[in-house]
Every structure is written in structure tokens, then in C-alpha cells.
Amino acid sequence: MSEAKVALPSMRVSYEAGALHEDSLADTWHEQLQRWFDDAIAAELVEPNAMVLATADPEGFPSSRTVLCKGFDERGVVFFTNYTSNKSHDLKATRVAAATFPWLGLQRQVNVRGEVEKVSSAETAEYWAERPRGSQLGAWASPQSRVVNGREALENSLNGIERRFGDAEKVPVPPHWGGWRIRPDYVEFWQGRPDRLHDRLRFRRDDDHWAVERLAP
Secondary structure, eight states: OOOOOOOGGGOOOOOOSOOOOGGGSOSSHHHHHHHHHHHHHHTTOSSTTEEEEEEEOTTOOEEEEEEEOOEEETTEEEEEEETTSHHHHHHHHHOEEEEEEEEGGGTEEEEEEEEEEEOOHHHHHHHHTTSOHHHHHHHHHOOTTSOOSOHHHHHHHHHHHHHHTTTOSSOOOOTTEEEEEEEEEEEEEEEOOGGGOOEEEEEEEETTEEEEEEOOO
């Protein structure tokens, strides 16, 4: 029996959950992001701090992956990772990135774009101390983005790390691990609307101030 084909061209949703107007925006992009983040939490969306991080290598080949935002303020949006990973190699080479919060359950998304910088060692240590011990050990065990010879190789590496730090009260931060901050020059807030006439309001850095602009959908 042949499986029924999904009619992809006809799949669509009418976005009628809300609207976004200039007079309802917060004064700053990070205050507006906090408002929408609070809404995502209240709506019990799955992992509301998940964001799709886009980078490119020196030749311009793009990559994207989902990471978890671990903080944001007027300085930018922060996530943590292995500094020897593919994403970190891209960031070291180009010094720019973009990230999207896909809050589909609210028919919203937020796009952040800008230059990147490593967070301070103090910020990394503060966040590291909040991670579960298992996640700390995993960060030591995994040679992120490298080819490994099967799942067993990862488990053997973790077993070795567990023996190494078995008696330690605290697991130290690996020297190859830490945070990145996207320092945005562009933050777009997108609200789905009927007939694909979506609301797109953008905060754009203009020298020492931020301009707010409406973009056509």
C-alpha cells in the first residue's frame, strides 16, 4: 500500500493571534525581547530560550543549528558552547552571527544580527556553576564537531572524565569552553498577521542611537 503524499503546497495557517504596532513597542530592543520572552514562558512553549544560530565559514558557506540562549541585556544575546566547535571556528573567523527565536506557538519570531564577542571568564564561571554536574562532565568529554568512532567512544570518554573528577567537589570550567555574545545592530520583531501581511518592526543601530523601522512582509 502506497503512503499518502502530504500536499505541501496547500499547507498553511492563517496567523490571527495578534498584532504589533509601533506605539506598543518597548523603548529598547532588549526590553521588548523580555516582554515577548515572558509571553513565551507564560504560553508554556517548549524551550522558549531555544534559538536558531546561523554562522558562515570564511568561504561564505552557511550553517545553522539550535542553541539555548542563556542571557540577554542591553549588551546582547548570550549562549555557551565549545570554543573548538564548528560554530566557534566560524565565529572566530567572521566575527558575526544571526539568531532567530522561533516562537511559532505565538505566531512570532525575533531575529537578532550583529558582531560577536566572547563573554568574560567571570560570566562563563557564573553560568558554569549553575549547570548540572552531568552537563559539566559532558562538556569535558565531548570533542564537539569532530568525527568520533561510534557512540561507545563518547561513552568511554565520559567514563574517563568521571574517574578524573570523581572525588572533586566542583568540576572546573574546561579551557576550551565558554560563552559568546551577539552584539546586535539589528533586531527584528515579527508578528504573523492574516493574508501574509505580517507585522515586522526592526530596531536598527544608527551610530549612538536606535531607529525603529517597519519592514514590508
